[in-house]
Amino acid sequence: MTDDYIYHVDGDLVPASEATVSVDDRGFRYGDAAFETLRAYGGTILAWDAHLERLERTCEALSLEHGLSAADLRGRIDETLAANDLADAYVRLSITRGVQPGKLTPQPDVEPTVVIYVKPLPRGGLEGDPVWDGPATVETVATRRVPDASIPAAAKTHNYLNGILARVELAADSDEALLCDLEGRIAEGATSNLCFVRDDVIHTPTTDGPVLPGITRDIVLELAREAGMPVREGRYEPADVLEADEAFLTNRTWELRPIATLDGRAIGGGPVTDRLAGLYDDRVENLCYE
Structure with missing residues (x-):
């Protein structure tokens, strides 16, 4: 594996060096987006259901109706881990309100931007090593x-x-x-x-x-x-x-x-x-x- 990891951007797996989102995306323009930081251990996402529930609470607070199913989101995460041949990893899932006219008020029709990126972390559990160097x-x-x-x-x-x-x-x-x-x-x-x-x-x-x-x-x-x-x-x-x-x-x-x-x-x-x-x-x- 090279340092050019594979990211998941709007349904496609692309090299990190080629991964882009529009400058008109509301996640970039206003920070109008929800995200979750997850951790994969041995290919398993720890506490996936809890992360999913918190993501939905965030989207509800933002009135961001993205229309994506839990199975769809989880499938994209699993595809990204597999594409990078990673079992123990940091995972970040982001959902923005997508590209809309350059006005602060969000529009009700949403075509969300979904980005997943990963990077390797040490094995966890009883045989694992901490990510941090010290207290x-x-x-x-x-x-x-x-x-x-x-x-x-x-x-x-x-x-x-x-x-x-x-x-x-x-x-x-x-x-x-x-x-x-x-x-x-x-x-x-x-x-x-x-x-x-x-x-x-x-x-x-x-x-x-x-x-x-x-x-x-x-x-x-x-x-x-x-x-x-x-x-x-x-x-x-x-x-x-x-x-x-x-x-x-x-x-x-x-x-x-x-x-x-x-x-x-x-x-x-x-x-x-x-x-x-x-x-x-x-x-x-x-x-x-x-």
């Missing part, structure tokens, strides 16, 4: 999370300017920006959810606030509850995290990534983080490799 260096930033009343937090759209502005604030050696809401309470990372541990209790910001309900986050909390580990979803100040015994980030690519430092203060992982990471690896192994 994350994290900073709280001045950029605030967009309120849910402005842009629905549960909608995963192409408009990532909020996260970009947060990442711009970071020092060169930092890995992730931690955003607060307008009241100064912790919301989430630019591309991750936050969990921290105090006195063996797992805490995480509630999705009642401006927090994207991450699918990896949901799996981790489910695993914790199944194992009898106490979980609390609430509203927290940055000081609460700085006093934590352990802290970690979750997203589809990183899985669980311990936080080495937050704003220069050492935190690190620990027994709870390690146990959850092990349970997550077990889940991946059982669902995707066995």
Whole structure:
């Protein structure tokens, strides 16, 4: 395989170097698009149904009636993985409202643009290696999370300017920006959810606030509850995290990534983080490799 991967663009498999969308596409022009970041393990898309449900919630929030079936979308993903001879991979699925007249108001008739691209990732599960090189260096930033009343937090759209502005604030050696809401309470990372541990209790910001309900986050909390580990979803100040015994980030690519430092203060992982990471690896192994 060369570095010129094969992408899926509007029903066709094309080399990445030849993959294009129109400059009049609303996904490019306005960020008017939904997307999902998925991970393939051994050729299996982990939590496909959960990703599909979140994609549909995003499209509903955007009033984007794309008319594509779940089987169609999944078939395109499988075709893209096969064309690249990939079993363990990062997968991104995007659906835009397509090309429409250059007006802000969207038209009801939609011919969506659908793009799928992939890149290789290490094997996951019990025999896997983490994608990240080491625990994350994290900073709280001045950029605030967009309120849910402005842009629905549960909608995963192409408009990532909020996260970009947060990442711009970071020092060169930092890995992730931690955003607060307008009241100064912790919301989430630019591309991750936050969990921290105090006195063996797992805490995480509630999705009642401006927090994207991450699918990896949901799996981790489910695993914790199944194992009898106490979980609390609430509203927290940055000081609460700085006093934590352990802290970690979750997203589809990183899985669980311990936080080495937050704003220069050492935190690190620990027994709870390690146990959850092990349970997550077990889940991946059982669902995707066995």
